[in-house]
Amino acid sequence: MTGPRQPDEASATAGQGRPEAGYEHIDDDVCRSFQRSVEIVGKKWSAAVLLAAMRGARRFVDYRARIPGISNHLLSQRLRELEGHQLIERLVVPTTPVQITYRPTAQGASLMRVLHPLIEWSAKNG
Template structure:
């Protein structure tokens, strides 16, 4: 598909794939969870610490959703006690540049949130 055809399609309607991607990454907490995993794999509690105001039940739901979308991988290490880590898949890693741009845009254009 040529760039002129892409531009033409862009003018007429929003691509369903684009819309689905925005809904997935933009769903409350999903972007923050993905961002928290960009530095390194993390355990459940480490993700909770990295994402302020996120509660464990909701994190559990979001991780399951991101895992079903193959953005996050759940790794179980058979140790005593069992260790479980969450890491980005290649599909999740491919969002890194995009989310970095969103973060850059936010720092430029959005006010600093007030501390409660």
């Protein structure tokens, strides 16, 4: 199976009266995969945690500093969930005391590259 094609931006934005132009070829399996992806990043605080990771947060306190308003409990939960989805990697540094760091995986960085236009859109339309 080939991956989904990008909709033709010109046809999608030229006001041709068919907003669905360029999306007809997407099958149900791709729709389900897309829905799962949206549910992962759409869960409260998940996108903020991923963005903090991409902006250089590594230790728990770094994430707390970059995500105002998130509780310790919820941050721990989101880090575990994102690790489970293989978007964040948890590293144990064998020092005294032991340090735990987190960083985006290649898959997490790939997802954030796809979401970058949404970040830009949000900054403009916020």
